[in-house]
Amino acid sequence: xxxxxxxxxxxxxxxxxxxxxxxxxxxxxxxxxxxxxxxxxxxxxxxxxxxxxxxxxxxxxxxxxxxxxxxxxxxxxxxxxxxxxxxxxxxxxxxxxxxxxxxxxxxxxxxxxxxxxxxxxxxxxxxxxxxxxxxxxxxxxxxxxxxxxxxxxxxxxxxxxxxxxxxxxxxxxxxxxxxxxxxxxxxxxxxxxxxxxxxxxxxxxxxxxxxxxxxxxxxxxxxxxxxxxxxxxxxxxxxxxxxxxxxxxxxxxx
Amino acid sequence: xxxxxxxxxxxxxxxxxxxxxxxxxxxxxxxxxxxxxxxxxxxxxxxxxxxxxxxxxxxxxxxxxxxxxxxxxxxxxxxxxxxxxxxxxxxxxxxxxxxxxxxxxxxxxxxxxxxxxxxxxxxxxxxxxxxxxxxxxxxxxxxxxxxxxxxxxxxxxxxxxxxxxxxxxxxxxxxxxxxxxxxxxxxxxxxxxxxxxxxxxxxxxxxxxxxxxxxxxxxxxxxxxxxxxxxxxxxxxxxxxxxxxxxxxxxxxxxxxxxxxxxxxxxxxxxxxxxxxxxxxxxxxxxxxxxxxxxxxxxxxxxxxxxxxxxxxxxxxxxxxx
Ligand SMILES: Nc1ncnc2c1ncn2[C@@H]1O[C@H](COP(=O)(O)OP(=O)(O)OP(=O)(O)O)[C@@H](O)[C@H]1O
Ligand SMILES: [Mg+2]
Numbered sequence: 001x002x003x004x005x006x007x008x009x010x011x012x013x014x015x016x017x018x019x020x021x022x023x024x025x026x027x028x029x030x031x032x033x034x035x036x037x038x039x040x041x042x043x044x045x046x047x048x049x050x051x052x053x054x055x056x057x058x059x060x061x062x063x064x065x066x067x068x069x070x071x072x073x074x075x076x077x078x079x080x081x082x083x084x085x086x087x088x089x090x091x092x093x094x095x096x097x098x099x100x101x102x103x104x105x106x107x108x109x110x111x112x113x114x115x116x117x118x119x120x121x122x123x124x125x126x127x128x129x130x131x132x133x134x135x136x137x138x139x140x141x142x143x144x145x146x147x148x149x150x151x152x153x154x155x156x157x158x159x160x161x162x163x164x165x166x167x168x169x170x171x172x173x174x175x176x177x178x179x180x181x182x183x184x185x186x187x188x189x190x191x192x193x194x195x196x197x198x199x200x201x202x203x204x205x206x207x208x209x210x211x212x213x214x215x216x217x218x219x220x221x222x223x224x225x226x227x228x229x230x231x232x233x234x235x236x237x238x239x240x241x242x243x244x245x246x247x248x249x250x251x252x253x254x
Numbered sequence: 255x256x257x258x259x260x261x262x263x264x265x266x267x268x269x270x271x272x273x274x275x276x277x278x279x280x281x282x283x284x285x286x287x288x289x290x291x292x293x294x295x296x297x298x299x300x301x302x303x304x305x306x307x308x309x310x311x312x313x314x315x316x317x318x319x320x321x322x323x324x325x326x327x328x329x330x331x332x333x334x335x336x337x338x339x340x341x342x343x344x345x346x347x348x349x350x351x352x353x354x355x356x357x358x359x360x361x362x363x364x365x366x367x368x369x370x371x372x373x374x375x376x377x378x379x380x381x382x383x384x385x386x387x388x389x390x391x392x393x394x395x396x397x398x399x400x401x402x403x404x405x406x407x408x409x410x411x412x413x414x415x416x417x418x419x420x421x422x423x424x425x426x427x428x429x430x431x432x433x434x435x436x437x438x439x440x441x442x443x444x445x446x447x448x449x450x451x452x453x454x455x456x457x458x459x460x461x462x463x464x465x466x467x468x469x470x471x472x473x474x475x476x477x478x479x480x481x482x483x484x485x486x487x488x489x490x491x492x493x494x495x496x497x498x499x500x501x502x503x504x505x506x507x508x509x510x511x512x513x514x515x516x517x518x519x520x521x522x523x524x525x526x527x528x529x530x531x532x533x534x535x536x537x538x539x540x541x542x543x544x545x546x547x548x549x550x551x552x553x554x555x556x557x558x559x560x561x562x563x564x565x566x567x568x569x570x571x572x573x574x575x576x
Binding site: 119 | 441455
């Protein structure tokens with residue numbers, strides 16, 4: 001593929017990105033690019049640097065070296081919050097949720113943040129509850145099988161994962177980075193969760209990068225796979241050709 | 255919203271009615287309780303919703319009070335309303351500036367910054383005695399509100415004192431405003447930041463900005479209370495800036511159940527009446543009794559007064575059903 005031909009479709013370009021923690025080369029010279037609307041899975045063994053890569057793109061960590069170009073703009077010193085406003089939204093490997101709120105309240109908090117109304121302290125939240133926001137919350141809950149009135153602290157492990165994703169979608173991201181949205185749930189639920197995520201992403205035309213451990217899930221849902229090990233990308237392409245790579249077989253664990 | 259307005263009106267009516275029948279001494283105690291409630295309501299927002307424990311509210315209370323005292327003494331402002339507005343403005347501005355610094359810290363570091371701040375204010379008030387009157391404090395003459403109503407006296411209907419009337423009126427207004435703040439987007443942001451700061455950031459919410467606003471609002475409330483305290487008490491001294499006063503505010507907030515503004519309203523009344531009468535009857539033991547109450551509270555009712563009331567209420571409901 002001739003890369004320069006598709007430039008206007010280019011969403012993210014990562015160039016020779018590095019993140020060292022003392023002697024640990026967590027991300028060590030990674031380059032790739034993502035086009036609008038792509039669905040990409042990042043796989044690799046524990047400690048491969050997957051989360052660190054997500055942390056760099058989302059701005060939680062600043063790189064030791066290298067470039068991140070998003071929609072043609074270089075992100076080096078852009079803060080995490082600024083990146084969220086630019087459309088780069090992430091979830092965390094271990095979901096951290098708002099335990100004192102209900103599902104609906106959490107989603108509304110997120111939507112108010114998106115609409116830049118979150119710092120208003122004189123107006124009742126109900127004053128912002130226009131039809132379209134209520135409908136948005138209802139739709140998100142429907143898409144991710146959540147009950148609006150349920151307190152967050154009563155959610156099951158699977159529901160927590162789903163709320164985490166729903167919160168990310170409520171920001172209407174351009175680029176969504178999900179760090180292991182299916183970890184810690186049953187294998188059956190895994191398929192379900194990814195299914196819901198990709199369905200909403202397709203509908204909203206969101207570009208998605210998912211870190212995923214389950215090889216069957218990856219095979220079923222993701223047309224493009226980035227395989228990482230020891231901070232480097234060893235493979236970037238479709239699942240079928242990945243299985244043909246003799247040199248990677250031992251890392252994939254059969 | 256209408257419900258909130260009714261709730262506040264009912265409270266106001268009760269307080270007014272009480273003013274007609276209560277003795278002047280009780281009115282004074284109740285007025286002081288309401289001032290303590292105002293400070294504690296600020297702490298409900300800061301501790302209960304935001305998870306930050308401030309031991310510096312006494313300093314803001316003192317700044318409000320001393321703004322009035324010093325403006326009166328050196329600039330000769332005679333209008334209570336101007337003194338009130340300036341006192342609150344000064345306190346709010348200072349709490350915003352301290353907030354800029356404190357909002358970057360959490361937990362123990364935050365508590366220490368606020369303690370340090372109150373120690374600084376206390377020391378300034380004591381050491382610059384040629385300006386502040388030192389430990390002797392300042393006398394506050396009974397200036398007039400809107401040129402007609404002296405801030406202290408008995409110019410109103412029956413036994414109601416002017417200071418009581420002024421304080422319950424302002425208290426009710428603040429209660430109404432705070433109900434809005436508690437249901438505002440910022441309040442949700444505060445809870446979000448308290449529960450999961452990093453998640454809040456990944457939703458585009460700036461914890462620093464959220465905490466600065468909450469801290470400033472708590473300072474604003476302490477400022478109002480302090481300003482009114484100067485009018486009520488006729489005399490102010492640096493002890494109100496000492497960290498023990500801040501400790502009392504924190505205690506009342508915990509006693510009330512940290513997330514309930516009505517809980518701390520009751521807790522302030524309970525605390526000040528207990529303290530006043532315990533000092534009379536058991537001169538040296540009241541602190542022991544207060545300590546004992548804290549212990550009982552932590553062991554038996556970690557959610558404070560509002561928790562107890564809630565339990566009794568729910569308990570009765572369940573009981574009736576069966
Ligand atoms: N903040 C940090 N400080 C020091 N070392 C770190 C830090 N974060 C990650 N590392 C190290 O960097 C390497 C890559 O970690 P990372 O979390 O990115 O791996 P991962 O691919 O996400 O692994 P997993 O599948 O277990 O989530 C590991 O060796 C890890 O110990
Ligand atoms: Mg990881």
